[in-house]
Amino acid sequence: MSERVSIVLPCLNEIATVASVVTEAKEALCRAGVEGEVLVVDNGSTDGSPEAAAAAGARLIHERRRGYGAAYLGGFAAASGDVIVMADADGSYDLAALPAFLERIRAGDQLVMGSRFQGHIARGAMPWTHRYIGSPVLSGLLNVLYRTGVDDAHCGMRAFRRDALPELRLHMPGMEFASEMVVNAARAGLRIGEVPVDYRVRGGRSKLRTVPDGWRHLRFLMLYSPTHLFLLPGLVLLLLGLLFLLILLPGPVVVLGRLFDIHVMVLGALLALVGFQILTIGLYAKTLAVTLRLQPMDRTLRVLRRVFSLERGLAAGAALFLIGFGVDFGIAARWVASGFGPLNEVRPALFALVAMLLGMQIVFSSFFLFTIELQVREPA
Ligand SMILES: Nc1nc2c(ncn2[C@@H]2O[C@H](COP(=O)(O)OP(=O)(O)OP(=O)(O)O)[C@@H](O)[C@H]2O)c(=O)[nH]1
Ligand SMILES: [Mg+2]
Structure with missing residues (x-):
C-alpha cells in the first residue's frame, strides 16, 4: 500500500535541531518507501528556525495562534497526507520508528501512540520529576478517568489516519492537546495501538514548563469529566x-x-x-x-x-x-x-x-x- 504520509513538526525556537530533524524525517520517509511531505509549523519563533527548516526542505506553515496544540491544529489542516505522523522538532524522537507506526496503521489502528517506556530513554532525556512524578501521575489519572490503556499518554511521537481527525475533535491550544487527543480517541472508540520509541536527549531548550504545563494537563483531565x-x-x-x-x-x-x-x-x-x-x-x-x-x-x-x-x-x-x-x-x-x-x-x-x-x-x-x-x- 502506498499511502501519502505527512510528518508534522511543531517548532518553537529549535534552531539547534530543526534542520537535522527535517532531514531525518525526509530520510525516514524515503527509507519507509512512502511518498510524503515534512511540515514544520511555527507560531512565534524568533531564532530563525522557520527559515532553517525551509532551507532543509520542509514545507513551512505559519499558525497565528500560540501554543503546541494550536501549532498542530494548523499543521493538520495544511497536511495533505492520508496518514499524519507527529514528532518534536527538537531531535528527541528517533524517526527510525516510522515503519513501525505505519505498520500498525496498515493493520487497522486509527491512532498509534509511541511509548518511550517500552523503548529506550537516554540518560538525561527526561528529568526525573517528569519521569517518576509528572508522567506516571498524569498518565495514571488519565487512564483511571478515561480508560485509554495507553502507557505513555504524553509521548509526542504519534500517527493517525487523517480520516480519524473529525472524531478526534481536537481544540486545546497548549500542551494539554496531547491528553485531549488520547482521551477523545478512547471516547470515540477508535482503535489505539502502541509502538516503542526511543527518546534521545533533546537539543536546545525545552519548551515544557513543568508546573504550568502539568497543571494544564491536570485541569483538562478534571474539566473534561x-x-x-x-x-x-x-x-x-x-x-x-x-x-x-x-x-x-x-x-x-x-x-x-x-x-x-x-x-x-x-x-x-x-x-x-x-x-x-x-x-x-x-x-x-x-x-x-x-x-x-x-x-x-x-x-x-x-x-x-x-x-x-x-x-x-x-x-x-x-x-x-x-x-x-x-x-x-x-x-x-x-x-x-x-x-x-x-x-x-x-x-x-x-x-x-x-x-x-x-x-x-x-x-x-x-x-x-x-x-x-x-x-x-x-x-x-
Ligand atoms: N509552533 C510551536 N511549537 C511548539 C510550541 N511549544 C512547543 N513547541 C514544539 O513542540 C515540540 C514539543 O515541545 P518540547 O519543548 O520538546 O516539549 P517536550 O517534548 O514535552 O519536552 P522535552 O522532553 O523537554 O523535549 C517541540 O518541537 C517544540 O519546539 C509552540 O507554542 N508553538
Ligand atoms: Mg521534546
Whole structure:
C-alpha cells in the first residue's frame, strides 16, 4: 500500500535541531518507501528556525495562534497526507520508528501512540520529576478517568489516519492537546495501538514548563469529566449526609463509646446540601456537553433520561418540600398547643430544613436541566 504520509513538526525556537530533524524525517520517509511531505509549523519563533527548516526542505506553515496544540491544529489542516505522523522538532524522537507506526496503521489502528517506556530513554532525556512524578501521575489519572490503556499518554511521537481527525475533535491550544487527543480517541472508540520509541536527549531548550504545563494537563483531565469532578463526589457527600441525618433523627447514637449527637447531624445537613449542589452542577455540565454534541451520550445520562422527566422532577421536589413543611408545621402546632412553652425540637427541624431545601433545589434544577435541553439544542 502506498499511502501519502505527512510528518508534522511543531517548532518553537529549535534552531539547534530543526534542520537535522527535517532531514531525518525526509530520510525516514524515503527509507519507509512512502511518498510524503515534512511540515514544520511555527507560531512565534524568533531564532530563525522557520527559515532553517525551509532551507532543509520542509514545507513551512505559519499558525497565528500560540501554543503546541494550536501549532498542530494548523499543521493538520495544511497536511495533505492520508496518514499524519507527529514528532518534536527538537531531535528527541528517533524517526527510525516510522515503519513501525505505519505498520500498525496498515493493520487497522486509527491512532498509534509511541511509548518511550517500552523503548529506550537516554540518560538525561527526561528529568526525573517528569519521569517518576509528572508522567506516571498524569498518565495514571488519565487512564483511571478515561480508560485509554495507553502507557505513555504524553509521548509526542504519534500517527493517525487523517480520516480519524473529525472524531478526534481536537481544540486545546497548549500542551494539554496531547491528553485531549488520547482521551477523545478512547471516547470515540477508535482503535489505539502502541509502538516503542526511543527518546534521545533533546537539543536546545525545552519548551515544557513543568508546573504550568502539568497543571494544564491536570485541569483538562478534571474539566473534561463531569462524572468524576462533580457526579461521584457529589453523590458520595449527599449519601453520607443523608445517612448521618437519618441515623441521628430519632436520637443520639453511641459508637465505640463516643456519643454522636446534634452536631454530627448538622454536619450531615451540610454534607447533604453541598453534595446535592455538586451533583446537580455535574448534571448541568453533562447535559450541556451532550446537548451541544461536545461529548457523546453516555450511560449515566441515558439511564437518567429513561427514569427522569420534568414532571417527575417537579413531583419529587414538591413531595420532599411538603414532607419538610409538614414536619415544621407539626413542630409549630405542638408549640402553639403547649401555650408557646419551651421548645426543643432541633432534630426534626434540621431534618425538615434539609428536606425543604433539597425539595426546592430539585424543583428548580429540574426546570434548569430542561431549560438547557430546550434552549440550547441546535435547530434540527
Ligand atoms: N509552533 C510551536 N511549537 C511548539 C510550541 N511549544 C512547543 N513547541 C514544539 O513542540 C515540540 C514539543 O515541545 P518540547 O519543548 O520538546 O516539549 P517536550 O517534548 O514535552 O519536552 P522535552 O522532553 O523537554 O523535549 C517541540 O518541537 C517544540 O519546539 C509552540 O507554542 N508553538
Ligand atoms: Mg521534546
